[in-house]
Amino acid sequence: MFFFRKKSENVGTNLPFLASIGTDIHSHLLPAVDDGSQDLDTSIEFIEALHALGIRNVITTPHCMMDRYPNSVETLSEPYQQVKNALAEKNIPVHFHHAAEYYMDEFFEELMKAPLMTLNGELVLVEISFMSAPPQLHQWLFELSAQGYRPVLAHPERYNYYHTQLEEYKVFKQRGCLLQVNLLSLTGYYGRHIQKAAEWLIENKLIDFIGTDLHHSKHLQAIKAIGKDKKLVKLLDTYPFKNNTIQLVPQV
Ligand SMILES: [Fe+2]
Numbered sequence: 532m533f534f535f536r537k538k539s540e541n542v543g544t545n546l547p548f549l550a551s552i553g554t555d556i557h558s559h560l561l562p563a564v565d566d567g568s569q570d571l572d573t574s575i576e577f578i579e580a581l582h583a584l585g586i587r588n589v590i591t592t593p594h595c596m597m598d599r600y601p602n603s604v605e606t607l608s609e610p611y612q613q614v615k616n617a618l619a620e621k622n623i624p625v626h627f628h629h630a631a632e633y634y635m636d637e638f639f640e641e642l643m644k645a646p647l648m649t650l651n652g653e654l655v656l657v658e659i660s661f662m663s664a665p666p667q668l669h670q671w672l673f674e675l676s677a678q679g680y681r682p683v684l685a686h687p688e689r690y691n692y693y694h695t696q697l698e699e700y701k702v703f704k705q706r707g708c709l710l711q712v713n714l715l716s717l718t719g720y721y722g723r724h725i726q727k728a729a730e731w732l733i734e735n736k737l738i739d740f741i742g743t744d745l746h747h748s749k750h751l752q753a754i755k756a757i758g759k760d761k762k763l764v765k766l767l768d769t770y771p772f773k774n775n776t777i778q779l780v781p782q783v
Contacts (some may be wrong), residue, residue, distance in 0.1 A: 545758030550585030597638035610638025
C-alpha cells in the first residue's frame with residue numbers, strides 16, 4: 532500500500548507557479564518606509580516566507596508618493612542595506628533588490644526629470660489613484676517611453692473606474708504599457724468586482740506580470756491559502772507570466 536502525502540499539507544509545494552515565475556516584482560518589504568513592513572524583523576520574516584513559497588528573487592517596490600511617502604534612492608538606501616545585511620547574516624538565499632512603485636500625480640511629472648528606480652534598468656512600476664485616472668496619464672506614460680523606460684501599471688484590476696470600460700485596458704497595452712495583476716486579486720481578497728476584472732484581464736491575455744503586493748501578515752496568510760483553490764492553482768500554473776524573463780541588474 533502506498534501513502535501519498537497530500538500536497539496541501541506542504542505550503543512550499545502547493546504553489547509551484549511561484550517557483551516557476553521565480554521573481555516577485557511588487558511588494559512593500561523595506562522597513563518603515565511606507566504602509567508595508569514596519570520593522571526589520573518583519574521584513575526578513577516576509578522575505579523568508581516568500582522564499583519558502585518558491586520565490587528566488589524579490590524586487591521590492593516601496594511607494595513613492597510625494598505627499599505621503601516621499602521616498603527616493605537616498606531615503607531607501609539605508610533600509611535596503613539593513614535588509615540585505617540581515618538576509619546575508621541569516622543565510623537566506625534570496626536575491627533581494629528594490630525599485631519603487633511610483634504614484635502618478637502632478638509630483639510624478641517632476642520626479643520623471645531625474646533617473647527613476649527601475650525593476651531591471653527599463654521597467655518602471657507605476658500606480659494611479661483608486662478614485663479616478665489622472666487626465667495626463669497617457670501623456671506621462673508616453674513621456675516615460677520617450678525617456679527609454681517601459682511602464683508597468685500595478686494592479687490595473689483595482690481601478691474600479693475601468694471596470695465599466697474594459698476596452699481601456701487594451702489601450703494601455705496598445706501604447707506599450709505593461710500590466711501587473713495582484714496575486715490576491717484573483718482570490719477575491721479585494722472584492723468580487725476586482726476579482727472579476729482580474730479574471731477578465733487574464734482571459735484576454737492582457738496581463739504581463741504577477742506580483743504579491745505583500746504589505747502585511749494578512750496578505751501573507753491569504754497567499755499561503757491559495758493552494759487550497761485548485762482551479763486558481765491550475766490557472767496560475769498555465770498562464771504565461773513574464774516575471775521569469777526579468778534580468779536582475781546588480782544593485783549595491
Ligand atoms: Fe503596491
